[in-house]
Amino acid sequence: MNINARIAYRLRELRNARGYSLDALAERSGVSRSNISLIERAQSSPTAAVLDKLAVGLSVALASFFEDAAGGTKAAPPSPFIGLAEQPVWQDPASGYKRRRLSPPAPSPLQLVEVVFPPGGRVALDSAVHDADIHQQIWLLAGRMELTVGDTAWTLSTGDCLSMQLNQPVVFHNPGTKPARYLVALTTLARPAHRLASPTVLSARNDP
Known part of the structure; x- marks a missing residue:
């Protein structure tokens, strides 16, 4: 597919x-x-x-x-393994950034994604998912990235990691002259019915 x-x-x-x-x-x-x-x-x-x-x-x-289609069959349940050649790769037509889904098809509360962001590239996302607690951490493996999470701007260099909740706009920008490469770890937490609000940026050590 x-x-x-x-x-x-x-x-x-x-x-x-x-x-x-x-x-x-x-x-x-x-x-x-x-x-x-x-x-x-x-x-x-x-x-x-x-x-x-x-x-x-x-x-x-x-x-x-x-992700792969939901479910599976008794004869062929979703595999806990995925080889490099089978990892889906998608390129944003607007910015040119490439994302590779690293996680196997088997269900897991954690998803891993590799992103290669071109020099000068910029993507602005609303990311305001209000009906679910979606959290991600971005670990910069190479290059530089500037991220604006809500009203807070962060500059990441190689080795830095930023944690955020996807309930506010996020802007990704590579200010450098070389591609930036980073790992995204993503999880969705169950939201109790009585919760009306959540914190925004969880923590950061100073990343579509």
């Missing part, structure tokens, strides 16, 4: 699981009904910004669009 077909399948799967019509998701996400329909038919290559809006509308992490 190529990457656009994977995104198309997962978008339909997530939308149907929530019982949303195309019109309902368009209203929740701010992405037009026609654009959603094109993406679900694998006739459009969505940008990171569009996928982020859809993720917010569905109350999931953007990474959900790159």
